[in-house]
Amino acid sequence: MTRSRLGSWLLILFGALYFFVPLLGTFEFSLRYLRGVYSLEAYRIVLTDPRFGATITYSTVLALATIVMGVVLVVPTAYWIRLRLPGLRPVVEFITLLPLVIPAIVLVFGYLRIYNSTSVLPLTGSERATDLLLMFSYVTLALPYMYRAVDTGLRAINVHTLTEAAQSLGAGWPTTLLRVILPNVRAAVLSGAFLTFAIVIGEFTMASLLDRPAFGPYLQLIGANRAYEPSALAIISFAITWACMGLLQVFARGAPGQVAGTR
Amino acid sequence: MAYLELQGLRKSFGDVVALGGVDLSLARGEFLTLLGPSGCGKTTALRIVAGFETPDEGRVVLEGQDITHVAPSRRDMGMVFQAYSLFPNMTAEQNVEFGLRIRRAPLEGRSKRVTELFDLIGLSDARKRYPHQLSGGMQQRVALARALAIEPRVLLLDEPLSALDARVRVQLREEIRRIQTNLGITTLYVTHDQEEAMAVSDRVVVMSRGHVEQIGSPAEIYGAPDTPFVAEFVGTINWFEAEVLDGGQGEVDYRGTRLRVDAVRGRSQGQRVIVVVRPEVLELERWNGEHRPAGAIAGLVISRSFLGAVTRFKVSVEDRAALIADVASVRAGAFPIGAQVVARFAPDTARVLNLPP
Secondary structure, three states: OOHHHHHHHHHHHHHHHHHHHHHHHHHHHHOOOOOOOOOOHHHHHHHHOHHHHHHHHHHHHHHHHHHHHHHHHHHHHHHHHHHOOHHHHHHHHHHHHHHHHOOHHHHHHHHHHHOOOOOOOOOOOOHHHHHHHHHHHHHHHHHHHHHHHHHHHHHHOOHHHHHHHHHHOOOOHHHHHHHHHHHHOHHHHHHHHHHHHHHHHHOOHHHHHOOOOOHHHHHHHHHHHOOOHHHHHHHHHHHHHHHHHHHHHHHOOOOOOOOOOOO | OOOEEEEEEEEEEOOEEEEEEEEEEEOOOOEEEEEOOOOOOHHHHHHHHHOOOOOOEEEEEEOOEEOOOOOHHHOOEEEEOOOOOOOOOOOHHHHHHHHHHHOOOOHHHHHHHHHHHHHHHOOHHHOOOOHHHOOHHHHHHHHHHHHHHOOOOEEEEEOOOOOOOHHHHHHHHHHHHHHHHHHOOOEEEEEOOHHHHHHHOOEEEEEEOOEEEEEEOHHHHHHOOOOHHHHHHOOOOEEEEEEEEEOOOOEEEEOOEEEEOHHHOOOOOOOEEEEEEOHHHOEEEEOOOOOOOOOOEEEEEEEEEEOOOEEEEEEEEOOOEEEEEEEEHHHHHHOOOOOEEEEEOOHHHOEEEEOOO
């Protein structure tokens, strides 16, 4: 084994340890609910808690809605900017970066001021409307990741030529976008979707201040009041997030020969 | 009546004039090539015909109908692009079928048409392959089939061979011509490769800086260039700046040498002209330095390049100008570098152009 390959393996090993050791520690701790023996008691308690199922379902549904909304918003925008308005790219990139700079708590207080029950658009006036507001706020939070992922995907294909080829064959804009562009940036959209999913599942600030029954506030609640259950919950939420991402990948998988570009 | 007409097309991008008033017409079934260097406006003209650009002035008329402002998706024009443009997420077959699906063609007719086209391009075995599993030449063949699938009113080809290697380029251009002739489809082709243009076209339009320099058959363009630009751009050329000595006899003076040039007949004595001679009509002979033959230009061989059937010689004349002469390679051994030679051409093989103002 050459020196450089040995170095690579050592780096991989270090990365794996860095990632798995805390996870193993958390897992091991979650098994100690009963004194003196390893048991799954903490898991049983968490899984039989009705709030667990309700909050994880709520957050999963919201995450999926956020992904759909994000894709609907970002893909046509990034496509159009790349195709027709390249001069606007720096501006849009700056706007999409704002959620990384502005703390979530500032955003949510802004929402509460603008969309309170006395405003023209009282989105906090009902539970469903607040859900909608929360979903849009998640779209904003995930914007930097989704936009960058999609933009990178678009960079890998020849957007201009593919668009013109589709148009010369008789395709209108919606057909071009849905049947030519979107399938060819599917891998990029998926990676944006994964990040969005991970953000939404664990998000606490917005859900808590908008008083919605999301998984983030539930995690915080358990973590603040119990000893072993939070560890079990952390492991379970890891497993659920990975499973959901896996399912997304399975359902959104493209044709076997699909690649993001031509040679 | 012309099938496709470009009438007074003008187009600028900022301060850059891409087209400065271009008029062209194509007959039904004609293969017309726009030829010129980068930036001459040929691709802009093609893109205006396709509908991807809108002219600042002028019209595009197809079968008597003004289509200048018709959306590209409604023009029924098949296009093959310079860049590989197959949809990466679709197989070759799905790519070819795409336009027919958009038009909601019946399934049976669709399959038949796709089969016919794959037979036509000779890639029936590659129908199920994805673009990344095809070579560049195969991809461009499939792109051609895809453009033909919709039975376009005009086939547009924007330098479709420029990304391919030389052998595939020659092979594919012959196939394009064969298919175009078989189908009788009106074709507008853009290239910067003059050999390609000559090989496939019914007529060639040489363009420079947004203007049409000359329109003619490949033989006319090559053999009888109208302007110094065409003469220089199409093929290799020798040009001598000469003075007419006798417009009746057809004689000019080139650096003290009296040359016979039929094409100067009728010109007035003393007029300065450009005499244009192709390398293949220049004949070289060894010269011992004494008694220079009449009507011959003396010089020294300064370089030679083997090109296969011919060898190309560069001959310096009076240490400044250089003539280029193609000699059959079987005879090339007689002219080593450094040899003194004389170059001659038959009076009827030279073309005469006016000096640019």
